[in-house]
Amino acid sequence: MPIHVELVTQERRVFEEPLADMVLVPALEGVMGILPHHAPVLTTLGFGEMVVKKGNAEERFAIYGGVVDVRPDKVVVLADTAESSFAIDTEKAEAARQRAGQMLAQGVAPEMNREAILALRRAELQLRLGRKMTGGNAGKLRIVSEDDDGKK
Amino acid sequence: MPPLREVRNRIKSVKNISQITRALEAVSASRVRRAQARALASRAFSEKAWEILLNVQNASKGAVAHPLLMERSEVKNILVVLITSDRGLAGAYNTNILRVVDRFAERMNRSTSFVTIGRKGRDTMLRGGRKVVAEFSDLPAEPKITDISPIARLAIDAFMSGEVDEVLIAYTDFINMLTQRPVVAGWLPLSTHEEAQRVAGDYIKPTPHVTEGAVNYEYEPDATAVLNEIVPRFTELQLYQALLESQASEHAARMAAMRNATDNATQLVADLTLEYNKARQAAITSEILDIVGGASALQASLDSAAETLYQAMEAKAAAVSMPVPVAAVAPAVATVAVAPAPAKPAKKAKAAGDDLTMIEGIGPKMSAALVAAGLDTFAKVAASDETTLRAAIEAAGMRLSPQLPTWLHQAQLAANGQWEELEQFQDNLGRRTSSEGSEGDL
Numbered sequence: 280m281p282i283h284v285e286l287v288t289q290e291r292r293v294f295e296e297p298l299a300d301m302v303l304v305p306a307l308e309g310v311m312g313i314l315p316h317h318a319p320v321l322t323t324l325g326f327g328e329m330v331v332k333k334g335n336a337e338e339r340f341a342i343y344g345g346v347v348d349v350r351p352d353k354v355v356v357l358a359d360t361a362e363s364s365f366a367i368d369t370e371k372a373e374a375a376r377q378r379a380g381q382m383l384a385q386g387v388a389p390e391m392n393r394e395a396i397l398a399l400r401r402a403e404l405q406l407r408l409g410r411k412m413t414g415g416n417a418g419k420l421r422i423v424s425e426d427d428d429g430k431k
Numbered sequence: 432m433p434p435l436r437e438v439r440n441r442i443k444s445v446k447n448i449s450q451i452t453r454a455l456e457a458v459s460a461s462r463v464r465r466a467q468a469r470a471l472a473s474r475a476f477s478e479k480a481w482e483i484l485l486n487v488q489n490a491s492k493g494a495v496a497h498p499l500l501m502e503r504s505e506v507k508n509i510l511v512v513l514i515t516s517d518r519g520l521a522g523a524y525n526t527n528i529l530r531v532v533d534r535f536a537e538r539m540n541r542s543t544s545f546v547t548i549g550r551k552g553r554d555t556m557l558r559g560g561r562k563v564v565a566e567f568s569d570l571p572a573e574p575k576i577t578d579i580s581p582i583a584r585l586a587i588d589a590f591m592s593g594e595v596d597e598v599l600i601a602y603t604d605f606i607n608m609l610t611q612r613p614v615v616a617g618w619l620p621l622s623t624h625e626e627a628q629r630v631a632g633d634y635i636k637p638t639p640h641v642t643e644g645a646v647n648y649e650y651e652p653d654a655t656a657v658l659n660e661i662v663p664r665f666t667e668l669q670l671y672q673a674l675l676e677s678q679a680s681e682h683a684a685r686m687a688a689m690r691n692a693t694d695n696a697t698q699l700v701a702d703l704t705l706e707y708n709k710a711r712q713a714a715i716t717s718e719i720l721d722i723v724g725g726a727s728a729l730q731a732s733l734d735s736a737a738e739t740l741y742q743a744m745e746a747k748a749a750a751v752s753m754p755v756p757v758a759a760v761a762p763a764v765a766t767v768a769v770a771p772a773p774a775k776p777a778k779k780a781k782a783a784g785d786d787l788t789m790i791e792g793i794g795p796k797m798s799a800a801l802v803a804a805g806l807d808t809f810a811k812v813a814a815s816d817e818t819t820l821r822a823a824i825e826a827a828g829m830r831l832s833p834q835l836p837t838w839l840h841q842a843q844l845a846a847n848g849q850w851e852e853l854e855q856f857q858d859n860l861g862r863r864t865s866s867e868g869s870e871g872d873l
Contacts, residue, residue, distance in 0.1 A: 287479060289576045289668045291472035306651065321483060322651035323660045346660050348483055355479050359664065 280315045283353045284331050286340060286361055293361050294338065296331055296422055302354050303330040304347050311347075313354055320349040326404050328364065329356060336420035339364035341408050343401055360401075365421065369409035376402035435714060438707040442700055449696030455520065456689035463682035465573065467605065470675040473576075477672060480665040484621070487654055487661075497655075497662045499587065502620050503596040509543045510564070510595040511536070512586060512618070512670065514602040514677040515552030517568055521681050522688030524603065525551040528613040532601045533559075535615045544595070546585060548674065564589075574678075576671050583667040590619045602673040603680035609687070611680035618669055621662065785809045790841040791857040792834025800827030809846035813839055834860065 284302050286294040302313045305327020324345045331338045345358035379399035387395060488500075513532055515525045529552065536543045544562040547553040553566040567582055589595050598619035604612045650657055785808045787798040804823030806812045812820070817836060824831055837860055844853040 285475075285479075287475040289473055289476045289664060289671060290469070292475045307656075308652065319648045320651055321487070321648045321654075321657045323656050344660070345664075346483065346657055348479065357476055357479055357483075357661070357664070 280352060281333075282313065282315050284356075285354070286329065286356045286358060288358050288361050293358070293363075294331070294340065294423070296333060296338070299331050299333045299354075299422075301332045303328070303332075304354075304356060305329060305342055306347070313349055316351045317349050317354075319351070320347075322347055322349070324356070324358065326400055328404075328408055329358075329361070331422065333422050336422045338422045339408070339412070341367065341404055343404070363423075364408045364412055367405050367409040367412065369406060369413070372402050372405035372409055376406060433706070433710065435707065435710050438703055438710055442703045442707060445696050445699050445703065449693050449700065452689045452692040452696060456686050456693060459682040459686035459689060462572070463608070463679055463686060466675055466679035466682055469573070470605070470672060470679055473668065473672055473675065477665070477668050480661055480668065483657070483661055484665065486648060487658055497658045498591055499619060499662050499666055500621050506596040507541065508595040508597075509539060509541050510546060510586060510589055510598045511543060511615070512546045512548065512582065512598065512600045512673075513552045513556065514600065514674055515547065515549035515555075516677075516681045517550045517570075519551065520688060521685040522691075524611070524681050524684035524688075525549075525555075527611075528552075528601060528603050529555050531613040531615060535601070536561075546582065548582065570674070572678075574671070574674060576667060579671050579674060580667060583663075583670050586619065586670070587663070587666060600670060600673045602677040603684075605676045605679040605683065608683050611684055616673070619666065621666060621669075785845065787812065787842075789845060789853075790838055791860055792832040792838060796827075796829060797824065797832065800824055800829060803827065809842045812842035813846045815839070 281298040281300065282302060283297045284295070284299045285292065300314075304311050304313065305325050306322050307325045310327065311322070324342055324347055326343050327341075329340045329342045331340075340358075340361050340363055342356065342358045343360040345356060345361075348355040348357070376399060379395050379402055382395040383392070383399065386392075484500075488496075511532065513528070515528060519525070542562075544564045545552075545556050547556055547563055547566045548568070548570065550568045553563060553568060556563050565582075565585055570578055586598050590598055597617070599615050600618045601613070601615045604614050606612055787793050787801055787807070787809070788795055790809075790812070793801070801807070801812065801820070801823055804819075804826065806815055806820070806823060817839065820835060820838060821831060824835075837856075841853060841856065844850075844856060
């Protein structure tokens with residue numbers, strides 16, 4: 280039995296695949312692999328990578344916090360922000376990481392500090408995933424065709 | 432009738448306006464579609480979040496709750512987040528929502544403060560002397576969730592700190608391209624119950640129902656953590672959706688307003704063109720009338736001049752030709768000529784001229800010869816001379832009369848009407864002629 284996978288953010292539905300075989304989500308307490316017939320679980324997500332597998336193909340997303348609703352035949356990820364790993368621009372991420380690092384090093388107001396830490400974490404995740412895409416994961420089959428990537 | 436140039440200028444300016452309104456209409460048409468699509472796209476999260484929320488509440492039987500879900504027993508202060516547009520030219524869009532908010536605030540009769548999104552709402556609220564605690568304007572045309580985070584943050588903080596006991600959103604619900612309905616919807620505390628919505632009266636939009644049954648979840652790490660993650664997002668999202676609905680409504684309202692404006696402008700141009708053409712025709716007509724009037728005035732003066740000339744000529748002609756018809760035609764004129772002695776000669780006078788045979792020495796034949804020579808009256812004969820008479824008689828091939836030299840004198844007497852003297856003269860003549868001839872005497 281396949282799993283129906285949905286990835287939505289507040290602004291839009293990012294991804295939907297009704298016939299996935301397995302989903303990996305970055306739960307707060309570690310990566311959670313979900314196969315069909317999983318027990319119903321509600322859990323929070325941290326920063327990390329979400330992977331959807333369907334046969335040989337897969338789809339990868341950077342997830343920055345959220346909640347996942349797991350049911351036996353359905354997985355709905357409510358992410359704060361999400362983007363396809365294939366769309367990550369490592370150069371931009373590197374620049375963002377340096378900016379955030381500088382802000383933290385200089386020391387800013389407490390509420391800005393929190394933002395800066397988040398930005399740094401986001402940039403670091405992007406870098407990590409981006410490098411993976413150009414490294415080991417390069418050339419993997421995707422569920423979504425390349426053309427769909429650009430449109431939001 | 433207004434001057435032509437004025438009408439032409441108005442037509443031009445109205446046409447310009449209609450071009451602008453048409454462009455605005457097109458812009459709004461494309462924006463309303465995009466705003467709608469975004470509102471739809473963000474609905475997915477809201478539905479899921481709502482579902483999870485209900486599930487958590489059902490599962491915990493009310494034991495686990497998030498502060499944003501807790502209703503206050505007593506509602507003293509209200510905060511209304513008012514969503515309007517930054518720009519006008521959107522028909523009754525802003526007016527409608529502002530009127531609803533006004534009535535709502537009156538009906539609630541509680542201390543109400545406002546957070547305004549959009550310049551129009553801010554200005555009106557400040558003019559109306561309402562308490563505006565914060566204002567947000569110049570949001571981007573396509574706002575992201577991060578754009579409204581500060582607004583949500585402010586409202587949540589006010590609610591959590593106990594400053595206000597209820598937060599509502601006043602926005603315009605996009606129903607379809609033609610209908611947009613202003614509503615005041617409850618926001619905080621987030622409610623899963625429906626009766627709480629009744630507080631605000633008629634202007635409340637019903638909360639969407641989720642029919643999917645409850646599932647027995649395991650929570651990881653626990654229900655509270657999940658709620659803490661979900662509730663703030665969901666709260667934010669409700670405001671975000673209200674904003675998107677409002678934007679879609681704004682663009683739809685503007686589109687309708689601009690379409691009306693374009694239609695009106697087109698109608699106005701048609702009316703003005705008609706007026707312009709009328710004015711143009713009137714101008715042409717009056718020009719023609721001017722020319723015709725001038726021409727006829729000229730004609731009249733020409734005519735009168737010609738008339739006087741003609742009359743003058745006629746008078747002159749009458750004066751010149753008077754004797755001619757007298758001799759040639761009119762017997763009446765002949766009698767006029769004889770008028771000095773109407774009594775006697777009347778019986779002797781023939782149809783034309785005088786009876787020249789009255790002169791001694793002129794017989795009927797001689798008389799005819801003289802008449803033929805144009806000497807048909809005593810006066811003319813008297814006025815001529817012997818030579819003329821002689822020539823006339825010789826021309827007629829007759830012999831000269833011995834009394835010829837006396838004819839002039841006789842004719843003179845006859846012309847003068849001195850008939851007595853004439854007879855006397857003729858008597859003498861007869862005697863003398865018979866005795867010694869006439870030459871000696873003359």
